[in-house]
Amino acid sequence: MIILNNALGFRLKTLQATTSTLLRGGRGNMGTPTPMQPEKSLILYEHEACPYSRRIREAMTHLNLDYESRPSPHKGHVYRDELKELAGKVQVPFLIDENTGDKILDSQAIIDHLFTNYSKKATTPEKYQKPNGDNATLINKATSAASMMRGIKSDYPKKNKARGKPDKPLHLYGFEASPFCRLVREKLCVLEVGYINHNVAREQIEDIGAFGIRLNLGQYKPIKGGKRERIMNEVMDGKLQFPYLIDPNTDTKMFESRDIINYLDKNYG
Template sequence: MFNSNNDFGYKIKSLQAATSMLLRAGRGNMGTPTPLQPKKSLILYEHEACPYSRRVREAMTQLNLDFESRPSPHKGHVYRDELKQLAGKAQVPFLIDENTGDQILDSQAIIDYLFAHYSKKGSTPSKFQKESDGDNASISNKLASVASMMRGVKADHPKMNEARGKPEQPLHLYGFEASPFCRLVRERLSELEVGYVNHSVAREQIQDIGGFGFRLNIGDYQPIKGGKRERLMKGVMSEKLQFPFLLDPNTDTQLYESKDIIAYLNQTYG
C-alpha cells in the first residue's frame, strides 16, 4: 500500500481517486443550491469503499444534504458494533433520520426515502433508481471501489481505534462526493474510524466546475445568490472556496489541502 505522506504515493492515490470519479461519470458533482436540510442531522453508517454507500452519498450530493458520517469499515469497532445493535447486522449503508424516527437499510430504500422527504419534487430521478437487476450496484460502481484499491473498506488498526474511541466532538469535512481529493480524506477517516459531519458543497452551476484553482468562468467568480456556496463563502470559509476543508473543533484546527489533512489525521488520530 502506498504511503500518502510520500509524494509519489500521494500522486498515485490521487490518480486512483480520479479514476474512481471518471468511472462514476461525474456523479456526485452537481446539486441544488437551496437544499431542504432537516433540523436534526441525518446519520449515516457507511464506509468509503462500499459501492452501496457511494450511491447514497451521490444522492446526498445531488440534494446537497449534510449528514453525520459514522464510518463502519470491516474489522472496526468504534461504530460498527453500534451498527450491529441498531440494525441487527453489520450492513452498510444504514440511515437514521431523527426528524422522523425512521431507520433504513438498503441503498435504494435510503435513496428513495431521501428524495421523497428532502427533494422539491418528492420522487427519485431515473439516474438514482435501481442500477441493475441484481444488487443495486452497477459494474462501474464496483470498479470505482477497486480503482481506489478498496481503501477505506477495512479499519487500519481496530484495537488502537477502539482504545482511542470517538472524538469528543465530530470533525467537520466540507466537500463533495466526486472530488478525488475529498475522497482521499474520506478514505483515511474511514480507516481510522473517525466520525465527522460531512458538509455537502455540491457544484451549483457551470462556473463552479474546475480544479487545481481554476474554474470555468470569465471574470471574478460569483456563487449563486442565496445558494449554499454563497452562504459558506460569507461564513465559515471566509471568502475562500477550496475543497476539501477540514475543521476539527477538538483542536481548533482548520486545514485545506488533502495531503495536509491526511498528515494531520495520522498524527492526531492514527
C-alpha cells in the same frame, strides 16, 4: 495495498480517486443551491469503498444535504459494534433519520426516502433509481476497486477502539466526486473518526473546474442566496476551496487534502 502519503504516493492516490469519479460519470458533482436540510442531522453508517454507500453519498450531494458520517470499515469497532446493535446486522449503508423516525438498511430504500422527504419534487430521479444490468454492476465494481487498493479495513482497530470517538465530531466541507475530498474521507474511514459531512455541491456551470481553475475565467461569484455563497462568507472567510477540515477538539482549521491526511494520521492514527 498501502500507498505512502509522500509526493509520489499522493499523486498515485489522487489518480486512483479521479478514476473513481470518471467511472461514475461525474455523479456527486452538482446539487441544488437551496437544499431542504432537515432540523435534526441525518446519520449514516457507511464505509468509503462500499458501492452502495457511494450511491447514498451521490444522492446526498445532489440534494446538497449535510449528514453525520459514522465510518464502519471492515475490522473496525468504534461504530461497527453499535451498528450491529441498532441494525441487527453489520451492514452498510444504514441511515437513521430522527426527523421521520426511520431506520433504513437497503440503499435504494434510503435513496427513495431522501428524495421523498428532502427534494422539492418528492420523487427519485431515474438516474438515482436502482441500477440494472451487467454494465452497472461492472461500473460499481470498478469504482470500488480503486478505493479497495487504498484499503477498506480499519488501519489500527485496537488503537481506534481504545481512543474511541472524538469528544466533538470533526467537520468536513466538500462534495462526493472531488478526488481530493475522497482521499480525506477514506482516511477518516480507516481511522474510524466520525465527522459531519457538509456537502457543498457545485451549483452552476461556473463552479466546474479542477486544480483551482474554473470554467469561468473572470471573478468567481457563487449563486446569490445559495449554499456555496453562505459557506464561502460564513465559514471560509471569502475563500472557496475543498476539502476544508474543522476539528473543534484541537481548534484546527485547514485546507489541502495531503496536509489534512497528515494531520489526521498524527492526531488520530
